[in-house]
Amino acid sequence: MLIRMLPPDFLTQLRDGARERRRDRPKGPEMAAVEDLTGPGGVPVRRYRPGGDGLPLLVFLHGGGFVFCDLDTHDRTCRRIARACDVDVLAVDYRLAPEHPHPAALDDAVAVLRQARPAAVAGDSAGGFLAAAACLALRDTGGPLPALQALICPNTDLTLTRPSITEKGTGYGLDADELAFFAASYVPDPAARAAASPLHAPDLTGLPPAVVVTAEHDALRDEGDAYARRLAAAGVPVRHRREAGLPHGFIQNMDLTSAVAAAAHDRVFADLRELIPRDR
Numbered sequence: 001m002l003i004r005m006l007p008p009d010f011l012t013q014l015r016d017g018a019r020e021r022r023r024d025r026p027k028g029p030e031m032a033a034v035e036d037l038t039g040p041g042g043v044p045v046r047r048y049r050p051g052g053d054g055l056p057l058l059v060f061l062h063g064g065g066f067v068f069c070d071l072d073t074h075d076r077t078c079r080r081i082a083r084a085c086d087v088d089v090l091a092v093d094y095r096l097a098p099e100h101p102h103p104a105a106l107d108d109a110v111a112v113l114r115q116a117r118p119a120a121v122a123g124d125s126a127g128g129f130l131a132a133a134a135c136l137a138l139r140d141t142g143g144p145l146p147a148l149q150a151l152i153c154p155n156t157d158l159t160l161t162r163p164s165i166t167e168k169g170t171g172y173g174l175d176a177d178e179l180a181f182f183a184a185s186y187v188p189d190p191a192a193r194a195a196a197s198p199l200h201a202p203d204l205t206g207l208p209p210a211v212v213v214t215a216e217h218d219a220l221r222d223e224g225d226a227y228a229r230r231l232a233a234a235g236v237p238v239r240h241r242r243e244a245g246l247p248h249g250f251i252q253n254m255d256l257t258s259a260v261a262a263a264a265h266d267r268v269f270a271d272l273r274e275l276i277p278r279d280r
Contacts, residue, residue: 006177011098011185014068022072025253028079036071040111044093046071048082056119056276058087059146061109061134063125063153063249065182066097074124077252081122084269087276090116094130098185102196105186109134113146120148120276124251125220126182128154132198132227139206147277150211152251152268154224157200158183158193162222169219174248176219199227204234211271212240213264218248239271 007013032051039045049055058081062074071093082089094108109130113121123131128151135149160179169176187193194200210231214224221242228240243250243264251268254261 006181010181011067014065018064018068018070018073022075025076026256028076029083031079031082039092039108040115041108043095043108043112044071045112046075046078046091046093048078048089048091050082050086050088052086055086055088056278057116058082058085058089058120058122058272058276059109059113059116059118060089060091061094061121061123061127061130062091063123063127063252064096065178066105066126066129066186067182068096074252077124080265081269081272084266085272085276087120087272090118097182098188101185102187102192105130106133106137110137113138114144117144118146120150120272121146122150122152122272123154124152125249126155126186128152128224129156129198132156133196135207136198136201136204145208147208148211148272148275149208150213150268150272151224151227152213153215153218153220153248154212154227155179155182155220156198156227157223158187158197159200162226164222165219167219168217168221172217172219172247174219179219199223199230204230204236207231207234207236209237209275210239211268211275212238213251213268213271214240214242215246215248215250216242216244217246220248239275241267243267 033049035047078089078091094105121131212228214221232238250261255265
């Protein structure tokens with residue numbers, strides 16, 4: 001029912017809007033090198049090198065509800081992570097739904113992580129979902145696992161049953177009807193959505209230490225909080241913070257207009273600088 005509330009051309013609007021917004025966005029910090037490369041299975045990837053030898057590698061998985069965004073929409077975010085955290089960043093242009101439903105995006109993420117062997121994996125929103133799910137998949141298939149997973153406003157539960165879906169699902173920038181569309185696009189069978197969701201994984205032991213950042217006014221807030229609690233209960237070291245006063249997606253360029261968001265960005269970057277190992 002929620003999906004029928006959206007206009008028929010909703011997906012086209014999303015993708016066109018993302019392209020238009022990136023044209024007007026500041027570029028972000030200069031890098032020593034930025035390379036567009038081809039990853040395993042032909043997956044496009046982009047490597048950001050801020051300068052310096054032997055920097056740790058962070059693989060970044062962009063958000064966008066599994067259905068939109070790409071290397072260019074998150075270019076500034078990747079540049080800022082690379083510069084602020086003193087890491088090389090490898091951004092992944094995974095396949096999008098609904099043209100490529102689950103597990104296509106997850107397969108792309110796992111393949112890149114397996115080949116790149118990064119010190120860390122990070123993702124925002126749907127990218128946080130994929131980062132968490134990829135760590136579970138790598139654990140179950142013998143790795144190698146990154147030393148850190150950073151999940152920023154992550155989607156972790158495609159069943160969309162947490163209270164914040166209703167409480168924050170209208171008027172905060174990410175609406176419940178949009179989330180229903182994203183879930184249906186990525187996993188068309190409703191009966192399969194729980195099994196695909198990291199929050200419903202039966203066992204979270206043996207996963208990498210995690211940074212989990214949620215936002216007060218995010219419809220995905222409660223499932224991110226719940227995943228952090230489940231990780232901690234499974235013995236996984238977790239640094240979890242709920243950012244007050246912020247909506248979903250604050251990590252994506254909100255620092256340009258909000259001092260509160262800029263301070264939250266600084267806290268995320270400080271976490272990564274501190275927790276990403278420098279000896280891998």
